[in-house]
Amino acid sequence: MKNILVKLGKRSYDITVCHDSMDKLGKLLKKLNIGTDAVIITNPTIKRLFGKIVEETLLSSGFKVRFETVPDSEKAKSEKYCLKLINNISRFDGTGRRIFIIALGGGVIGDLSGFVASIYKRGVPYVQVPTTLLAQVDSSIGGKVAIDLAVGKNLAGSFYQPRLVFSDVNTLKSLSRNDLTSGMAEVVKYGIIRSPKLFTFLEKNYSKILKGEKKALQSIIYTCCAIKAKVVEKDELDNKGLRVILNLGHTIGHAIETAAHYRKAYSHGQAVALGIIAASSIAEKIGMSDKDTGVRIKKLLRNIGLPVKMKGLKVKDIISAQARDKKFIHGKNRFVLPVKIGKVIIKEDIPMPVIKDSISALFS
C-alpha cells in the first residue's frame, strides 16, 4: 500500500494506491473519523462486482451502510439523479447519524457523488474509491466535481476535495480492453507533461500493463497520482494557469468527442489520444518541437491500441466544436503543446491554418 499526500492545508488528503486491499478500507475510514453512516453511490455493475467486499469492510469497522445506485452511463451525471440522490440521502439521514458519501465507480460516479457531497447540507465528507484506470489516475483527484446540464458537460459544479482517494488496482481486472486502453491515454499524457521516466517505462512495459500485471499498474498509477497531486497543490482552484497542462490533448480531443457525440465513435481516451497527436503536430509545425518527439508519442499510442488516425468525421465539424469549447478564453484558442517528452508549453492564438492542417493530418 503506497500513499501520496495531497497537501492542501486543512483540505489535505491521502491517495492510497494498493492491490488486493479493499478489505482494509473500513479501518482507514475509521481512522479519518469521517462519520457514522456511509452512503455508497455506485452503479449496478460495480455493486455486483465490489459491493459485498466494500459493505463487509465498512460493517466490520462499525459503520452503517446504504447503497444508492444510478445508471451505468453519463446520463447519471444529471440534475435528475443528483436531486434523487439528495432526496434519498435526506430521508435516510436523521438524529445521531453522521452521513458521509463513498463514490464507488468510474469518473461519472466520482463527479456526481462529489457534487452531491458538496451540496447536501452545504457539504458532507466524501471518499473516492475509483474502479477505472481513468478515474484512478485522473478524475478522482483534484476536487473538481460536477453534473452535466442540457447545454453542456460539467456546467454545474464545485471544487470539493475528497477526504481520501482509495485506488485498488484489483478493481481494474473487471475493465474491458477498451476501457483500459482509454485510461492509458491519460497515463501517456502524464508522461508527456512531466515524466520522461514514466514515458520510457510505458514504451518498455505497455504489454505487461495491458495484461493487467499488478506491479506495473500500481507503479504507473502511483506516478500519475503523484504528478497530478503536485499540480493540484499549486493551483487548487484552477485560477493560476497551472492546472491547464493537464488538458494536453483535451482541446482537440473534446472537439472530436463533441463532433462524434451522436455516434459515440470515440471514447474519451481515444479522443484524447488523437488530440495529443494533433497537439504534437501543431508543436512541430510552429517549430516548438522536433519530429522525434511526435514519432515516439504516436508509436506508443499505437502500441497501446489507441487510434492514431481518424475516420468518419469532418474536419469542419471538429473545428466548429472546438471554437465553442469553454477552455477558449475571450475567443482566443489556447493549446498545451509538447516541446519534448516531459515538457509542455501553453500557447495561445495558434493560427487557424495550422490547427486545420494538424486536424486534417489525423485523417491521412
Ligand code: GLY
Ligand atoms: N476531479 C478532477 C479534477 O479535479 O481534476
